[in-house]
Amino acid sequence: MTTPAGVRGVREPGLPGRLLAVERDALVPLLRGRAKEDFALPVAACPGWTVRDVLAHCSAALTRVVENRFEAGVFSPESNERDIAERAAWSDRRVIDELESGMTGAGPVIAAAGGLLDILALGEWVHAGDVREALGVPGAYAGAGLPYALDLLARVTDGMGHLPLHADLDDADEPLRLGKVSGKRPPARYIGDGPTLVRLYAGRPVDGAPYELAGAAAAELNIFGE
Incomplete structure (x- = not known):
């Protein structure tokens, strides 16, 4: 896998759509081939939700985007339920x-x-990983969408003014810079693979994966607050 070096600043409008399209082509055929009981499996990353609940949440959120329905309280826990x-x-x-x-x-x-809405596309990709993990599919937060997800993660964290971090990825040719350098704190440093980095930023368990993080606590990286 190759990821861009130092992605930040200039937004690429088509990137979220490309991530969604790549994920659609991987996830939908997988789902259509699953047995009915698989949709009742619990999703560890979303306590109280089943695979079907996560998929319903994701499909509803995307339908709201397509139909431009953003009433007060949209995407709140109550709205999601x-x-x-x-x-x-x-x-x-x-x-x-x-x-x-x-x-x-x-x-x-x-x-x-x-x-x-860029972070919504990233969240949809993360939820697809949650579903794959619940179904026991290897590489839940990897696959063809990972390079796009990492690129979008860099842009989203920059736009949020998130803490700066330099990621030296085991599975990439170039380092990835995330967050926004402000001079208030030096960039944190991550060494490990891409899927583990995504898990950290999404607040998902890293399952004992080997990685190094210096200059920041793992909890500081979470951009979804879940």
Whole structure:
């Protein structure tokens, strides 16, 4: 895998859509081939939610983006639970169909939003990893989408003014710079692989993966607050 060096500053509007399209092509066929009972499996990263709940949450969020429905309180825990409840009577196939449609149609809307929705595309990719992990699929937060996810993670953390970090990735040719250098603190340093870095920024367990982190606590990296 090769990731860009020093990605920051200039936003690439089409990147979130490309990440969603790559993930759609990997995740949807996987889901369509699973047994019904697999959708009732618990998702460790989202306590209280099943695989189906996570998929319903993701498909609802993308549908809101496509339809430009952002009422007060959208994406709050209460709103997310309502979206899942509204889809409780749907078939698994219908949920997957909505997810596929959303992953196809949301890219242009996110691109036009000027960066405000970029983190949503990244969150969708992380949730796809949550689902793969619940299903026992190896490389849950890896795969073809990882280079795009790391690129988008660098841009999102820069836009957030997140703490600066230099990542020397085992599976990349060049270092990746995340967050925004402000002079208030020196950049933290990460040495390890890409999937573990994603887990840290998403607040997911690293499952004993070997990595080194200096200049910041792991909890400081979490950008989703989950």
